[in-house]
Amino acid sequence: MNARFPAGAAALLLVAVLTACGPASDDSGNAGGSPSPSAGASDGPVETGTPSPSPSPTAKGVALPTDCRAILSDDVLAQLEGTPLNDAAFGPSGVGTDGTLTCVWADPRADTTRLVTTISAMNRGPALDMLNALADTEGFACFTPDGGTRCEKTWPNTQYPVTDGRTLFWRDDIMIDTRYSNLSPSGYTSSIVAHIFD
Template identity: 75%
Template sequence: MNARLAAACAATLLLTAVLTGCGPADAGGSSGAPKPTSSDEATASPEASDSPTASPSPTPPSKAVALPTDCRAILSADVLSQLGETPLNDAAFGPSGVGSDGSLTCIWADPRADTTRLVTVISRMNRGPALDMLNALVANEGFSCFTPEGGTRCEKTWPNEQYPVTDGRTLFWRDDVLIDTRYSNLAPSGYTSAIVKSIFG
């Protein structure tokens, strides 16, 4: 077993142990971390209450999953209706859309608003680095993780430091694809699940 494989196995064992202790049943438990809502609110949807039934596959997919190229096409009609007239990828917020590495950045925000925004980056990330990052979020920042829809999902919310609104972050990893959403005062119900369904079917 080479060093990389050994490290991946160790990370897998660590995340498995972490997921056992931070699933939905423990979301409001003794850890002191706030019970997450997601970018499916923006995240915690009905599947968040289910017991974990899957963990990341120990082997990579035989064929790479295609990354999306259209921020609207990855969302359901219901989610789009919740976003309403919120501008998408306004130039005031910098680069967005498809990047040179194939990643997709979607920025839902009005430049006239002080805080209301939803930013999602969909990119490729191998299993080892993904598990290391998710483990670090759990250990160092109090994120809660569970395993819906064949992947691993971690999330956390917190009060905005300046305005009386809720901020949060939701990450979903599966088959070397990472969906990373940060939001403030804009959390459409079903948002992350709609993206997962669009990418993975």
């Protein structure tokens, strides 16, 4: 699944794929997206200890999720067992005022082991720009599973002997953006995709 494409070929592939994923197919009524963690709105997300608001529908009608556990399969949750979710030590998490869901799986006592996922609305244009830039300038491998576009890359942590990485999945105006270090449950992104789109 980690096929490598030359930068130019990956960019052309993304243009073709994302163009095909445009609003022409409206029968599912699905839409939504999420920027990268640094591209969020100025208002930070609220803590998950407060009641979750109703899911925010995207332009195409797909509701953004509001529960970090509900979007994962039992198998993935079992792999995360014992890892704290949305500990206050890591700052704002949960559902933001714009509907973005931020899930932080990490123990504040650990130096590097963590997984942070942001799910929010992102239109095709900004998504295309982001994914093309990652493929062209940062060496991300991109492919087209589950009716969307997925880009991913792993690298050695600069301080510890563990693997860091980032996986992004875009479909129907929803971006699922996960950054991780030494914590990469098998089937994690696929589980989220199945929950949101199936």
